[in-house]
Amino acid sequence: MPASPQTVVVIGAGMGGLVAAALLAAQGRPVLVLERAAAAGGKIREVAVDGVPVGAGPGLLTLRPVFEEIFAAAGDSLESRLTLRPEPLLGRHAWTDGKRLDLPVDESAAAEAIGSFASAAASRGYLAFRERARRIHDALERPFLRAQRPGAVALAAQAGLRGLLGASPFASLWDALGEHFADKRLRQVFARVATYVGSSPLQAPATLMLVAHVELQGLWAVEGGMARLAEALEHVARARGAGFRYGAEVREILVAGGRASGVRLADGETIAAGAVVLNADAAGLGAGLFGRGAAAAVERLPPERRSFSAVTWAMHAATEGAAPAAQTVVHADDPTAEYAEIGYRARLPTTPTVTLWAHDRMAGAAPPPGPERLLAMVNAPARADLRPLPEEAIARCGEAALERLRRAGFVIHRRPEAERVTTPADFDRLFPGAGGALYGPAVHGWQSAFSRPGARTKLPGLYLAGGSAHPGAGVAMAAMSGRLAAARVIEDRG
Structure with a gap:
């Protein structure tokens, strides 16, 4: 789709950008989505491990009604695009002393448990x-x-x-x-x-x-994995006339007459726009990743206010011992010490809380024989100095995480050739501007709710969507941010 001065350019095909694109296109606005990666989804991503796709981002969906509303507002329906299956457990919680708690979604059953x-x-x-x-x-x-x-x-x-x-x-x-x-x-x-x-x-x-x-209120597994949600929103946006270009990296948001007027790509191509929706970490603006003209569009985020990052291990591995649930958490022995290590000391925790998603066990499904698709995660500090964590520290953390799972009864037969590790430095490369922080500003203190930028920025014509903007991080909140950004564009441009 050729761009014009009336086009709304959406930078980034993450959840907020996809929702904004679908809703704007449904209102008859010309929309062009530019994404530097090869596929939609942003942090909802899959990685190839041992020849199979493994979800390497959020594993379960919350706030189903929000997505039903968004698809309906775009002239479509969630049910016609996706199959969602309710998850019976909010999580399986365990400790290395052998104690375990299965927490059902049902209120009475949870109280009894x-x-x-x-x-x-x-x-x-x-x-x-x-x-x-x-x-x-x-x-x-x-x-x-x-x-x-x-x-x-x-x-x-x-x-x-x-x-x-x-x-x-x-x-x-x-x-x-x-x-x-x-x-x-x-x-x-x-x-x-x-x-x-x-x-x-x-x-x-x-x-x-x-x-x-x-x-x-409940968790839902998306049949085929969470990446299908991003694909469905892209299909809806395309059906309403939105255009998509992948491998298109935006290097600069152009400014003319005191407002955002388009973008310049890494290859030098310029694209005119009547409005720009940025679905990337807002910290990237202040860091100058989108040019000097847009750098003052939001308040600069000090590194100490960054949210956590993570280290993840996407695996295709056999398990034994206690059966993991769709979402299993082995908790730290001392949570106070764990959060102090991540936050105040900016280092990986020595005895971390480990979250394990078993993708082949979603919604109570029986896993296939042999290796299954798993994602393990521990919280980690975002890098204020942008220097990567030492490889040996990552390796020690991985061993500690697997050992804690084993001590809690969940044994994973780890194979280096069937594993993909993602570190804070990797997240910073994938989603630049925030030192690997995955959730925008940290929510610390009562004023933090009001420090997250809204959809409308200080630069007329430039709008924000995504987990670093209001109302916050997470798949559903990022989707809501896209809806708010679309509403601001329509309000300002009539």
């Missing part, structure tokens, strides 16, 4: 926690999550001061969980929601309980 794991008091605490998380979510969903980013005063006016204070913005998530769970292990289970946005539960506000509410 927690009572058996800990005590009747813990079961009651869980039900009170669920209700508190629901209230926080309900108070913030419309005025914050679904709305263009408000300031603190505007949010208080819309949510009501009582509702805002009821969201516990000044308490840490870890301390707030202590009001419901005397058992440290249960605090670990539910504190994990902070890591979903790359943050420490010791510093994140209790407001993040809203993320727990989202997860408690």
Whole structure:
């Protein structure tokens, strides 16, 4: 599709960019998506391991209604494009002392499981926690999550001061969980929601309980893997007239007359645009990755405010011992020390929490005989100095992660030739500008919710989508950011 001064150029075919493209095209806007990779998806990616594709990004879908709304707004339907299967477990949680907790999606079953794991008091605490998380979510969903980013005063006016204070913005998530769970292990289970946005539960506000509410509403496995979601959105956008170019790296956002006017590619080609939607980490703007003219479009993110990165191991390997669930978590022995190592000391944890996704076991499926597709992950510091972590440190971390899984009963027969490791330095190469941080700014302290940039930037004609923009990180939140960016473009351009 040839570009014109009326074209909306979308930089990046990640989740936010795909949603913005589909919704803008459905409104009759000419749209051109430029993606430097060979396929859509961004952080929803697959890697070839041992001759098979292994999901190397998010494994399960939350907030199904959000995607139903997006597909409907684009004149399509989620059900006609994808098959989603409900996941019966929120997760299988384990510790190296042999303790294990399977946490069902069903509320009554989960309360019973927690009572058996800990005590009747813990079961009651869980039900009170669920209700508190629901209230926080309900108070913030419309005025914050679904709305263009408000300031603190505007949010208080819309949510009501009582509702805002009821969201516990000044308490840490870890301390707030202590009001419901005397058992440290249960605090670990539910504190994990902070890591979903790359943050420490010791510093994140209790407001993040809203993320727990989202997860408690259910998880869905996408048949064929999460990459099929990105493909489906691309198909919808194309059906509405959007154009896509892959292997097209944008080096500069052009500025003329005080507004974004187009882009320049790495090969020197220039493309005119009436508006530009950037679906890349907003930190890349301030770092000058998109040219000097656009560098001041958002506030520069100091390295110390970056969210976590990760080290991942995509594997095709045989397992034995305890059967992993679709999502299995082996928790750290000392969570306080783990988060201190990642955050304050900027190093890999010595006894990390390990999350394992078993792709062939999604939605209760029986895995095939022989090797299965697995993704193991540990949280890691984003690199403020951009120097890669030493290879020996990565190797030690991998051994420690597999050993912790083994001690918890989950044995993986690791084969170096059937494994693909991704480090913070690799993530920085894949998604430049943030030192490998995967979730935009960290959500630390009550003010952090208002420091994430909104869809409209300081540069007229330039808009943001993706996990580094409002409302936040994660597949569903990035999709919502794309919807907000499309709405701003339509509002500003009529």
